[in-house]
Amino acid sequence: METLYVIKIGGNILDDEMLLEAFLHKFASLPSRKILIHGGGKLATRLAEQLGVPQKMVDGRRITDLETLKIVTMVYAGYINKNVVAKLQSLQCPALGITGADGNSILSHKRETAGLDYGFAGDVDKVNAGWLSQMLEQGTALVVAPITHDGKGQLLNTNADTVAQEIAKVLGSHYEVTLIYGFEKAGVLLDLEDDQSVIKKLDATYYGQLMQSQKIFAGMIPKLDNAFMAIREGVKRVIIGKGEELDLLLTGKTGTTITHE
Amino acid sequence: METLYVIKIGGNILDDEMLLEAFLHKFASLPSRKILIHGGGKLATRLAEQLGVPQKMVDGRRITDLETLKIVTMVYAGYINKNVVAKLQSLQCPALGITGADGNSILSHKRETAGLDYGFAGDVDKVNAGWLSQMLEQGTALVVAPITHDGKGQLLNTNADTVAQEIAKVLGSHYEVTLIYGFEKAGVLLDLEDDQSVIKKLDATYYGQLMQSQKIFAGMIPKLDNAFMAIREGVKRVIIGKGEELDLLLTGKTGTTITHE
Secondary structure, eight states, X not given: OOEXXXXXXXXXXXXXXXXXXXXXXXXHHOOSEEEEEEOOTTHHHHHHXXXXXXXXXXXXXXXXXXXXXXXXXXXXXXXXXXXXXXXXXXTTOOEEEEOSSGGGOEXXXXXXXXXXXXXXXXXXXXXXXXXXXXXHTTTOEEEEOSEEEOSSSOEEEOOHHHHHHHHHHHGGGTSEEEEXXXXXXXXXXXXXXXXXXXXXXXXXXXXXXXXXXXXXXXXGHHHHHHHHHHHHXXXXXXEEEOGGGHHHXXXXXXXXXXXXX | OOEEEEEEEOHHHHTOHHHHHHHXXXXXXXXXXXXXXXXXXXXXXXXXXXXXXXXXEETTEEEBXXXXXXXXXXXXXXXXXXXXXXXXXXXXXXXXXXXXXXXXXXXXXXXXXXXXOOBSBEEEEEEOHHHHHHHHTTTOEEEEOSEEEOSSSOEEEOOHHHHHHHHHHXXXXXXXXXXXXXXXXXXXXXXXXXXXXXXXXXXXXXHHHHHHTTOSOGGGHHHHHHHHHHHHTTOSEEEEEOGGGHHHHHTTSSSEEEOOO
């Protein structure tokens, strides 16, 4: 099977022009099929402030009222997505920027949680693998803003990590998928204070041992649980580390590589 | 050759939820290949006001400084484009929203005018007919925000009428193209005060006669000159009228239809 890279980058790259530039050069030069998923970094929060739209966060998730949905749609799908696409084109990397509404690529439903209204937040129901692979087979990199739709005309704000994971899982039957989570740390750390304590390789057995001895930082557990779930559901490997070190992450020189065994 | 509709809608539809809804129903039900080009209506101006970014217009064209480019990219390519796409999907019309950066579909250069700096305004150099027709042949409607790029990573704000015209001309060799300019009037009027005075059919000879007898409203002349140029360069017919009457425009019941003879 052909290789596909599904790469999620976080705010630390999007908010830093030089890191973004460095990352996009490396992304553009990847010879394989590739998908980039991005959020909006601090830009959405800043625009909300400028417009006087108060932002509510619960458990690290943004409560998306109608005004906030408008803001994230403008920032993620408009400003960030199109600037990234234009930059990739200038690097001779053919690119197409999409949301989950485009090509009906990601269907979701409005999250319903007893006692808490997340507003226009979407939980993913279905990724359109056929359409995505059709686009990829044209040699086009896909740049995905994490805005999905419910099929009834409503856009929904969706967690970018989740979007990356769902895309990677579904395309696991079409490609040999490497899913990369770029974040601000060098990888999964044994000691949160020591950037040198990166766990280079992690499989389910070792993860179980680390969990038992409580050596995993609580904040990493949802990310790692998701990574192992992705691997059980068809993703070949997951790499966690600094997005701007993309080349080193792929060769295992930095970051944490998670595999089945 | 297959039929292709290239339809530009204006602010009067985008600013009116009910008109937009009516238009999109009609657009969705067109059985042919189709492309929709939209601007942003009053939304971009309103957002600029809210953000305290002063807007300068010269001869009806927005002077696009860097902050204004950001605003139009957010509004056109983000908010409007993605809401239209989601709405079309809900009407069972497969749709893909793009800018000229996506798929390298519209290359432009920064406008240089002696004595006047239009800022980040783009004049179109090249439309990628191959990529656009490849997308259309998948049965997907294209929704185009008039933001183009210079191939060097810079997005540029581009006149939506021009984008529609350039796309229509280039695809004239692939399809039998009808180019539709939706605007607030019922068509080209003999008497500007009388909405009933629509000229139903206009060819070059009749246009010449009307020009000589000064019966054409000056504001319409650039639009009509562009329409005749499009027809000389491969577009089958141009229709001017109210976008929300799309079905009636196509059957010639309303609007002005412009053909070669």
